[in-house]
Amino acid sequence: MKRLALATVLLLTACGTAPTTPPATTVSAAVKAPGNHNDTDTMYLQMMIAHHEQGLEMVRLAEDKATRADLKTLAAAVDATQSDEDTLMKTWLTDWQQPTTVDHAPSAHADHGGLPATGPEEIAALKKATGKDFETAFLNLFVAHQHNAVEMATLETTDGTNEEAKALATRIRQSRTDQIQQMLTMLNS
Numbered sequence: 001m002k003r004l005a006l007a008t009v010l011l012l013t014a015c016g017t018a019p020t021t022p023p024a025t026t027v028s029a030a031v032k033a034p035g036n037h038n039d040t041d042t043m044y045l046q047m048m049i050a051h052h053e054q055g056l057e058m059v060r061l062a063e064d065k066a067t068r069a070d071l072k073t074l075a076a077a078v079d080a081t082q083s084d085e086d087t088l089m090k091t092w093l094t095d096w097q098q099p100t101t102v103d104h105a106p107s108a109h110a111d112h113g114g115l116p117a118t119g120p121e122e123i124a125a126l127k128k129a130t131g132k133d134f135e136t137a138f139l140n141l142f143v144a145h146q147h148n149a150v151e152m153a154t155l156e157t158t159d160g161t162n163e164e165a166k167a168l169a170t171r172i173r174q175s176r177t178d179q180i181q182q183m184l185t186m187l188n189s
Contacts, residue, residue, distance in 0.1 A: 033092040033164035041165045044156040045089040046102035048172070051152065052086045054118055055145055058138065061126060065134050070186060078179065085168070092165065118145050139183045146176040146183075 055078065062075035090100045122141055129137045149172055156169035 031088060031164065032095065033162050035162060035164075037096055037162040037165065038160065040156060040159040041162040042093065042096065042098045043102075044152060044160060044169065045093050045165060046099065047152055048149070049086055049089050049093075049100060050102045051145075051149055052082045052089075054123075055142070055149075056082055056086070057123065058118070058126065058142055058145065061134075062138050062142075065130065066138065067131065068135055068186070071135055071138070074179070074182065074186075081175070085172070088168070136187070139187050143180050143183050143187075146180050149173075149176045150180075 059075040059078045059082070062071060063079065066072050066075065093100045118141060126134070126137055126141060153169040153173035153176070157166050157173065160166045160169065
């Protein structure tokens with residue numbers, strides 16, 4: 001709960017103004033996802049866990065390497081939020097007796113456009129970058145990364161059946177869209 005409060009404070013201070021709606025991804029591992037679920041729900045959670053873990057790797061680099069206060073604040077907020085979401089999704093999959101990992105074979109995800117991922121070369125380049133070059137590279141890479149989250153969430157809200165998973169996807173879609181706008185503003189400042 002402390003991380004959730006921190007994420008809320010960080011998100012409110014990251015833009016300099018309070019959002020008109022509450023933070024989009026205020027979740028807790030205590031939330032259950034009862035009821036029916038289908039293959040889309042399972043696949044979405046598995047893919048989003050892999051996506052979150054890659055995103056967490058990137059934002060933790062930003063927490064360490066960025067010099068801009070607004071970027072460090074954004075990275076810390078994303079870290080707290082996505083860490084909580086990661087725990088929540090793993091709990092749901094475990095409750096559903098489904099694996100918490102995703103098959104990374106390209107053919108396993110051909111029916112829905114493939115598994116979105118930031119390539120290892122891009123992560124390696126980000127790790128090597130410093131100063132303003134790091135910040136620009138991070139923001140560009142993370143905008144694309146969060147766009148992938150929006151696309152995956154859209155698939156879940158369209159084809160999923162579990163109400164909690166669909167609600168999470170809706171929150172993720174909105175919060176990542178907001179983050180993209182915030183990062184685009186940072187890139188232009």
